[in-house]
Amino acid sequence: MEYEPHEPEAHGSDLAAEEVSAGRGPDAAEVALVARAVSGDRDAISDVVRVLQDPIYRLALRMVWRPADAEDATQEILLRVAGNLASWRGEAKLLTWAYRVGVNYLLNLKRQSPQEATQVSLDEFGESLKDGLAAEDYRGPEAELLTHETRLNCTQAMLQCLAREERVAYVLSEVFGLSSAEAAWIADTTPAAHRKRLERAKKRLGNFLTKACGLANPQAFCRCSRRVEKAIDLGRVDPRRPAFASHPVTPGGRDVAEAERQMIRLHDAAAIIGGHPDYAAPQAKIDAIAGILHSGRFSLLD
Template identity: 40%
Template sequence: MKSKLNILVDKASSGDSDALELVVLEIQDLVYNLSLKMLLFPEDAKDATQEILVKVITHLSTFNHQSDFKTWVYRVATNYLMSFKGKTSKEFAMPFVDYADLIDSGQSDVIRYTTNEGELSLLEEEVKVSCSQGLLLCLKPEDRLVYILSEVLQFNGKEGAEILEITPENFRKKLSRSRKKIRNFLNGKCGLANPTNACRCSKKVDFLIDQQIIDPKRLRFAEFTQRSIDLVKQIDDLERSVAIYRSVPNITSPKEIMKTIRKTLLIK
């Protein structure tokens, strides 16, 4: 028996605009959160999401039902994200050694910006998500996608390989390399992953504000998620390096994405 989503896909493929809009509403958060994890910056993720959704819609007739529809959507998305160069994420991507220097710079036990506990809590969360997601940009695009699909989104090797259209063996090799790089970096630098490390999210608040990497008046993450820093310690069955990523909940995609899709494809 076909799922409700697959029935909507069939109707949308036959020209039903109402069904098409429901399909887009069903998958837009999925695409946006993958794009956000891949590109770090919401403005880049929004642009990528809009382009990916257009590709999904305009190629809907090529979906052959041989795989789950959402798996097919992930394939379309990853193919696009593999070569997408976000305006901001491209500039921020750097080698691991340079990112280590960024982590070591400007740590301070005193926060100058504010003493308000609520504001400090948001800023600390903003640092945590920005820093951990920014670390992923040190990986090559395909290696980054492998890590996100497996460690963050929890696809198994067969599913991940199907999405990226590579062999399961190749997927496992790439995952092993990416996992090692991320784990070693976090265990060597991050106080959340390894309490013996000096760095704490609170110590980086002023520096990242001064460097204009985070904007306290326009937070990218903290206002849209629960405080994931506290969740890391509660995920006992995972190593800390993985828990840091899985603790971040999905973020609702911006409303303007659907408005743009309606305008682009003339969905009423």
């Protein structure tokens, strides 16, 4: 089926002044790259996708939980970005603008995760962690790897218990480290509304982690190493194909070990939930995007 980009997004001007004053606006090389892509330069289009693919994949992964779903969302977002490049006016860095396109898509995506589909609250999720909690640490095959996998899977599940608007606010500000002005512009809201969503998300996650998570509070009941067997039984962890702990990372990015060291060093809610490797978008999906862009059916290159 031929891909038809959506109508260009509307853009505001408030962020432009904030980004320029903070030195975060687009540079000349970025502007030139987009100009070449809009003119139909296939190599420039590929370069735009290459620059954006990993950050957009990490955004999608934090919103939809499962890598397979994140891959599909990433493909759709990148195609929308490529199809609407002519609407980018340099009001923000290219990645910030791409995040805006991505958040718009992800907020309207059909619910996919079990947590979202059944609207599981953090309290309900916390109670479920008590069921099947082992008395001792898991010591089976690949114990360290599967403990990492359980932790990474659990923090993904925590995020799914938040309303999408709160999840977006938390991921953009606490995980990606964007300012309130940037995050509000990306989510098409006001900085004040963004801060309220962020505060709600931080309070809910903080309360949950203090009550349930041994990483955040040594007095809490749950330990990743004691949830491994139950997670395997429930099908949330596949010992043959760990989805997160063995996921490819961006060249030079944090791997699982470095992310965990950083998490332990900072030891707060944001560090625990942000303690994922710098995941790379799967190459097969990127190759598929390139195939669509270069198929002769993509309007930007007609």
